[in-house]
Amino acid sequence: GAGVSQSPRYKVAKRGQDVALRCDPISGHVSLFWYQQALGQGPEFLTYFQNEAQLDKSGLPSDRFFAERPEGSVSTLKIQRTQQEDSAVYLCASKWGSTETQYFGPGTRLLVL
Amino acid sequence: QKEVEQDPGPLSVPEGAIVSLNCTYSNSAFQYFMWYRQYSRKGPELLMYTYSSGNKEDGRFTAQLNRASQYISLLIRDSKLSDSATYLCAIRSSNTGKLIFGQGTTLQVKP
Numbered sequence: 001g002a003g004v005s006q007s008p009r010y011k012v013a014k015r016g017q018d019v020a021l022r023c024d025p026i027s028g029h030v031s032l033f034w035y036q037q038a039l040g041q042g043p044e045f046l047t048y049f050q051n052e053a054q055l056d057k058s059g060l061p062s063d064r065f066f067a068e069r070p071e072g073s074v075s076t077l078k079i080q081r082t083q084q085e086d087s088a089v090y091l092c093a094s095k096w097g098s099t100e101t102q103y104f105g106p107g108t109r110l111l112v113l
Numbered sequence: 114q115k116e117v118e119q120d121p122g123p124l125s126v127p128e129g130a131i132v133s134l135n136c137t138y139s140n141s142a143f144q145y146f147m148w149y150r151q152y153s154r155k156g157p158e159l160l161m162y163t164y165s166s167g168n169k170e171d172g173r174f175t176a177q178l179n180r181a182s183q184y185i186s187l188l189i190r191d192s193k194l195s196d197s198a199t200y201l202c203a204i205r206s207s208n209t210g211k212l213i214f215g216q217g218t219t220l221q222v223k224p
Contacts, residue, residue: 056207106155
């Protein structure tokens, strides 16, 4: 079956623009995570969904970041008024039930000019 | 101090070598410890996870957890060209499954 997919794969935005990043998790996976990975660093947690409920958003760096998963499958991470420091790879991961394995998508590479 | 510390390398070894990658962590309450591998421009993929002190082996890979000293390591035996990647240690820090990652160690295996 298909893995986690993300779109777009690459996004260039001018500073101040809004962007929306999409994640399609593996079908049936209840848990969905967003991570931000800066160049040369490990991924950093942003937010977590269980079905449509956003249970943890402690990693969102500012109120310019917003995530949703309205029907419990596809998720969108939105960044408003992008800044240069938002340039990073945004990774989405999903997992089934209480298993430990998180399956990661290929990421969206965001460059803010 | 970061919760998970990992030497970024890079590490360069010849094919067939034994490689040891290490991480230390600061919170003794952490429960699950994982090693992810990330190829360039790909998402991380889980290699192994462990939760009890001692060794866990899977083929050429051995994960070692030492709770007393608060470090984890990944041993790769008979390294292959395809092992060239960044290796990330990660810790599950809560019941939600949220992961805390180290910086990653870049490994290059040369012919």
